[in-house]
Amino acid sequence: MRTIYDIQQFLKKFGTFIYLGDRMADLDMMEDEVRELYKAQCMETKDFQLAILLLKQEKQKLGERQ
Numbered sequence: 771m772r773t774i775y776d777i778q779q780f781l782k783k784f785g786t787f788i789y790l791g792d793r794m795a796d797l798d799m800m801e802d803e804v805r806e807l808y809k810a811q812c813m814e815t816k817d818f819q820l821a822i823l824l825l826k827q828e829k830q831k832l833g834e835r836q
Contacts, residue, residue: 771820774828777804780821784812794832801825 771777774797781788781803788799801822808818 771817771824774800774824777821777824780813780817781807794829797825797829797832 771780777800778788781800784803784807786803788796788803790796790799804813804818804821804825807813808815813821
Protein backbone atom coordinates (compact mmCIF):
# COMPACT_ATOMS: atom_id res chain seq x y z
CA MET A 771 0.00 0.00 0.00
CA ARG A 772 1.35 3.34 -1.03
CA THR A 773 -1.62 5.71 -1.02
CA ILE A 774 -4.92 6.35 0.68
CA TYR A 775 -6.55 5.16 -2.53
CA ASP A 776 -4.80 1.78 -2.09
CA ILE A 777 -6.27 1.55 1.42
CA GLN A 778 -9.74 2.34 0.06
CA GLN A 779 -9.39 -0.36 -2.59
CA PHE A 780 -8.24 -2.86 0.05
CA LEU A 781 -11.26 -2.06 2.22
CA LYS A 782 -13.58 -2.47 -0.77
CA LYS A 783 -12.46 -6.09 -1.04
CA PHE A 784 -14.20 -6.62 2.30
CA GLY A 785 -17.31 -4.64 1.32
CA THR A 786 -16.34 -1.50 3.21
CA PHE A 787 -17.07 1.76 1.42
CA ILE A 788 -16.29 4.84 3.48
CA TYR A 789 -17.52 8.30 2.58
CA LEU A 790 -18.87 10.49 5.33
CA GLY A 791 -18.37 13.84 3.62
CA ASP A 792 -15.69 14.89 6.11
CA ARG A 793 -12.14 13.93 5.13
CA MET A 794 -10.89 13.68 8.73
CA ALA A 795 -13.84 11.48 9.72
CA ASP A 796 -13.21 9.33 6.63
CA LEU A 797 -9.59 8.82 7.68
CA ASP A 798 -10.61 7.98 11.26
CA MET A 799 -13.14 5.44 10.02
CA MET A 800 -10.60 3.88 7.65
CA GLU A 801 -8.13 3.56 10.52
CA ASP A 802 -10.76 1.82 12.66
CA GLU A 803 -11.61 -0.59 9.84
CA VAL A 804 -7.95 -1.38 9.15
CA ARG A 805 -7.38 -2.12 12.84
CA GLU A 806 -10.41 -4.44 12.93
CA LEU A 807 -9.25 -6.30 9.82
CA TYR A 808 -5.81 -6.73 11.36
CA LYS A 809 -7.31 -8.05 14.59
CA ALA A 810 -9.35 -10.51 12.52
CA GLN A 811 -6.10 -11.60 10.84
CA CYS A 812 -7.34 -10.51 7.41
CA MET A 813 -4.19 -8.54 6.64
CA GLU A 814 -0.47 -8.97 7.12
CA THR A 815 1.52 -7.02 9.67
CA LYS A 816 3.49 -5.14 7.03
CA ASP A 817 0.33 -4.00 5.24
CA PHE A 818 -1.23 -2.99 8.55
CA GLN A 819 1.78 -0.91 9.55
CA LEU A 820 1.94 0.82 6.16
CA ALA A 821 -1.79 1.57 6.17
CA ILE A 822 -1.69 3.08 9.67
CA LEU A 823 1.37 5.14 8.77
CA LEU A 824 -0.27 6.48 5.61
CA LEU A 825 -3.47 7.35 7.45
CA LYS A 826 -1.60 9.16 10.23
CA GLN A 827 0.47 11.12 7.69
CA GLU A 828 -2.65 12.14 5.80
CA LYS A 829 -4.34 13.23 9.04
CA GLN A 830 -1.30 15.31 9.92
CA LYS A 831 -1.28 16.99 6.47
CA LEU A 832 -5.00 17.71 6.75
CA GLY A 833 -4.55 19.14 10.25
CA GLU A 834 -1.80 21.49 9.04
CA ARG A 835 -4.03 22.83 6.25
CA GLN A 836 -6.82 23.75 8.65
